Amino acid sequence: MIPSITQQLKSIHLRFKDSVMPVLPDGNDFVHEQAQLISAALEFLIDTHEHEYRYEVIENIEYRNLLNELSQEAAETTPEVRAVLSEAGPAPQEASIPLSDISDQNRRMKEVSQHLFNALVADSGSTKARRARKLMAATAERQVARELAWYRLTGFPQEPGEIGAVLAVQHG
Known part of the structure; x- marks a missing residue:
């Protein structure tokens, strides 16, 4: 079985916290700060990456609907609006x-x-x-x-x- 991205990120984060952070030189605040930033970035990725696709689909649908509705209110639809609305977008069920x-x-x-x-x-x-x-x-x-x-x-x-x-x- 191939490990999921979540499993890989968790493993990297664990190894980083258990193997790298404990051996950082004492007294070097900058190095410790950078390690904490890396750890926080990994925690953020672990927390959010599985939701990114759904997030983007929902946002795409929201703004596609907004553009459609705004263009119906406008006296004239610009070529830019027509072009972006003519692009293929995800189906709403892709976010479910x-x-x-x-x-x-x-x-x-x-x-x-x-x-x-x-x-x-x-x-x-x-x-x-x-x-x-x-x-x-x-x-x-x-x-x-x-x-x-x-x-x-x-x-x-x-x-x-x-x-x-x-x-x-x-x-x-």
């Missing part, structure tokens, strides 16, 4: 599910998919087994591409794409 709930659901779907796959391939020569293998292989291939892109900065020997580009290709 917390990231942690989606991650938990994804984990459950992976487990259930594996169980169903195992049941289908039990009869290894059947048409259903061949189709299940093909479906699982295609899904695994896309998962590997996402993970290589996600962890591209950790030194994989392949040339993974940037995560945004990989997700755009897989989504569209």
Whole structure:
């Protein structure tokens, strides 16, 4: 299982507080102040990052609605308003599910998919087994591409794409 971003941030924060902060030189107030700022920044990220997507979706919807309503009141809508309102935006339901709930659901779907796959391939020569293998292989291939892109900065020997580009290709 790949640790979530929250788990990774918590681990970094714990290691920083347990391993780095205790060995900082005494008497150097600036160094201690900087360490406290780093610790506070990590705490902030741990507290907020899972909500950032929902926050941005809600804000996008709020301002899209505001612009729509204001433009209806205006005598003339400017090209700038028309341009920004013509851009694709998120659907309102995208803000309803917390990231942690989606991650938990994804984990459950992976487990259930594996169980169903195992049941289908039990009869290894059947048409259903061949189709299940093909479906699982295609899904695994896309998962590997996402993970290589996600962890591209950790030194994989392949040339993974940037995560945004990989997700755009897989989504569209």
